[in-house]
Amino acid sequence: MNKLLDIISKNNDFTTAQLAAMLNKSEDEIKAQIKELEDKGIIKGYKAVIDWNKVEDADVTAIIELKVTPKPETGFDDTAKIVMSYENVESVYLAASSRYDLIATVKGKTIQEIAEFVSKRLSTLENVIGTATSFVLTQYKGDGIVFYGTDEEEQRSMIL
Amino acid sequence: MxxxxxxxxxxxxxxxxxxxxxxxxxxxxxxxxxxxxxxxxxxxxPWHVRQEGIESLRKGHTWYSPNRGFLELRKQISNYYARRFNVEYDPEEEIVVTVGGSEAIDLCIRALVQEGDEVLIPQPSFVCYEPMTKMADGTPVIINTKAENGFRLTAQELEEKITPKSKLLILPFPNNPTGAVMRREHLEEIAKVVEKHNLVVMSDEIYGELTYGKERHVSFADIKGMKERTVVVSGFSKAYAMTGWRLGYALGPEPIISQMLKLHQYAIMSAPTTAQNAAIEALKHGDxxxxxxxxxxxxxxxxxxxxxxxxxxxxxxxxxxxxxxxxxxxxxxxxxxxxxxxxxxxxxxxxxxxxxxxxxxxxxxxxxxxxxxxxxxxxxxxxxxxxxx
CATH class of the missing domain: 3.90.1150.10 (Aspartate Aminotransferase, domain 1)
Structure with a gap:
């Protein structure tokens, strides 16, 4: 995998000069690479990673599996497009599973709000023949960062 | 009182x-x-290494190992040094498994040094060579390496400190704390001085896997004529991130290793069994x-x-x-x-x-x-x- 993407996907706090040093390239090369990755739409944006467990009144998250009848020609894409068009839908995946075809993560103010969204918007879609909703209670890890139980770094005491 | x-x-x-x-x-x-x-x-x-440690305990392998360490581990160490650093050691007689590289350093210095012997220690370097030398009644002779030489030991600096009492040269490269390494040509220069003055060498190669750039670490034992007068000290701590397992080893000529083994027998008995079983896995699948x-x-x-x-x-x-x-x-x-x-x-x-x-x-x-x-x-x-x- 692209080493630059590997680094900035974990931590985007580095200056281009620092990235250049780490990757043994010139700063101009790094700037050009980043621009290219942005232009190609590989880098879609930069955002903060938030541990929502710690935020009061944070949204509820649900993982919703959808069983979908594929259409000739377009398969699951048409349904996926409709699902992803909703603003409260955070991500949509096509899965290779025997039980479900699409998996979506959805945010809402309350459990009721999400329940309503699933029953009124998703399960009523033409090709959706079944849904299963799981509500998230605790997020242990997100975007490769551990959220749970790492406040205290283990003391490394050997110091020779 | x-x-x-x-x-x-x-x-x-x-x-x-x-x-x-x-x-x-x-x-x-x-x-x-x-x-x-x-x-x-x-x-x-690495997880697969930890798993072998767990497996070793699960099977109830809670006894001493042979004094030298398990033969399987010594065979793997022998393969490893041949594979990665081009030097071959006989697992039966030329290897002893120790409690960290530190124990190997202690054994080596105590087996070689006696009252009046001078031990040549390039500095800056790891903090244990000097006190261990003193405890063995040897005299530490410090060689100050210089930033302008990239903190490498030069033949001239070594030659200047040689006396008739000089016996053991410590070669702490790749170096803690400077990060200096000695390339083959630098080691060859040192080897000439070592041969000329009939020195024995302890090459502390614990950081041998951590060199950067195209050239890999060269073991001092790989320099022509040096294997027979060198004890290589290394271990699993730095290369495999296994510091807490406390496992190292010494490689060298049988007459030296067999004397080190006596000290190891009396002081330590044998290195930890669980750690040895994990280390076998590290050597087999850890490259x-x-x-x-x-x-x-x-x-x-x-x-x-x-x-x-x-x-x-x-x-x-x-x-x-x-x-x-x-x-x-x-x-x-x-x-x-x-x-x-x-x-x-x-x-x-x-x-x-x-x-x-x-x-x-x-x-x-x-x-x-x-x-x-x-x-x-x-x-x-x-x-x-x-x-x-």
């Missing part, structure tokens, strides 16, 4: 405690200290773990060297281990003062260079065995510290 000073061995009482201790104690008493002072990998032992960790260290190394240079802390480029050794002379302070002010003012802990020998004065050891995020934060604080002045 008992006068313990009369009870205790004088030689022990006269040993200086490690100079790093002081900073550790200061750091421990403060909050929000960010440390770049530790000399062990920040990685945890890719080494590469992965080395790549990560290399990236951090380049970042930290580049940033120090930008800040005006001159830094010779370290080619091995996981330390940089910047000159702090620009600050006008001594190493001790610099490190003390840095920790009080910005709460960053690094180690003053003189802890590794007098010639380390004017430098500081900075470990990059930390995550990029951690390093970045420490760098920002160091820069603030320099700007304050």
């Amino acid at each position: 008992i006068d313990y000073s009369k009870m205790l061995n004088n030689k022990v009482q006269q040993l200086k405690p490690s100079g790093i201790r002081k900073f550790f104690d200061i750091a421990n008493e403060m909050d929000n200290v960010i440390s770049l002072s530790i000399g062990e990998p920040d990685f945890t032992t 890719s773990d080494i590469e992965r960790m080395r790549e990560e260290y290399d990236m951090r190394r380049r970042l930290i060297v580049d940033e120090f240079c930008r800040m005006g802390l001159t830094c010779f480029e370290p080619e091995g281990a996981f330390y940089v050794f910047p000159s702090i002379k620009i600050s006008g302070m001594s190493s001790e003062e610099f490190c003390e002010k840095l920790i009080y003012s910005q709460r960053v802990a690094i180690v003053p260079g003189h802890a590794f020998g007098d010639c380390g004065e004017g430098f500081a050891r900075v470990s990059y065995s930390y995550s990029l995020k951690h390093i970045q934060e420490a760098l920002e604080r160091i820069e603030r510290f320099l700007n304050e002045r």
Whole structure:
């Protein structure tokens, strides 16, 4: 995998000069690479990673599996497009599973709000023949960062 | 009242405690200290290696191993040194498995050195060679390596310190704390002096897997004629991130290893069984773990060297281990003062260079065995510290 993407996907706090040093390239090369990755739409944006467990009144998250009848020609894409068009839908995946075809993560103010969204918007879609909703209670890890139980770094005491 | 000073061995009482201790104690008493002072990998032992340790316990392998270590492990060590460093050792007679590389150093020095013998110790270097030499009634002869030579030992510097009493040369490369390495041509120059004066060599190659750039570490035993007069000391701590398992080894000529083995038998019995079983797995399937960790260290190394240079802390480029050794002379302070002010003012802990020998004065050891995020934060604080002045 692209080493630059590997680094900035974990931590985007580095200056281009620092990235250049780490990757043994010139700063101009790094700037050009980043621009290219942005232009190609590989880098879609930069955002903060938030541990929502710690935020009061944070949204509820649900993982919703959808069983979908594929259409000739377009398969699951048409349904996926409709699902992803909703603003409260955070991500949509096509899965290779025997039980479900699409998996979506959805945010809402309350459990009721999400329940309503699933029953009124998703399960009523033409090709959706079944849904299963799981509500998230605790997020242990997100975007490769551990959220749970790492406040205290283990003391490394050997110091020779 | 008992006068313990009369009870205790004088030689022990006269040993200086490690100079790093002081900073550790200061750091421990403060909050929000960010440390770049530790000399062990920040990685945890690869999972498949840990699993073998667990499996060994699950099977109830809770007994002593043979004194030399399990034959299977010695065979794997033999394969490993041949595979990675091109030197072959007989697993039956030329290898002893120890409790860390440190025990191997102790065994080697005690097996070779007696009263009146001079032990040649290049510095800056790891803190244990000098006290171990003194405990063996040997005389430490310090060789000060220089920044302008990339902290390598030169043949001339060695030659200048040779006397009729010279017996053992310590070769601590890749070097803690400077990150210096000795390439083949440098070792060949040293070998000539070693041969001419009939020295024996202890080559501490614990950082042998951590060299950067295209050329790999060259073992001193791989230099023509040197294997028969060299004890190689190494271990699993740095290459496989296995510090807490306490496992190392010594490789050398049978007549030396068999004497070291006696000391090991009486003092230690045998290295930990669980650790040995895990180490077999590390040697069999761990080459890719080494590469992965080395790549990560290399990236951090380049970042930290580049940033120090930008800040005006001159830094010779370290080619091995996981330390940089910047000159702090620009600050006008001594190493001790610099490190003390840095920790009080910005709460960053690094180690003053003189802890590794007098010639380390004017430098500081900075470990990059930390995550990029951690390093970045420490760098920002160091820069603030320099700007304050």
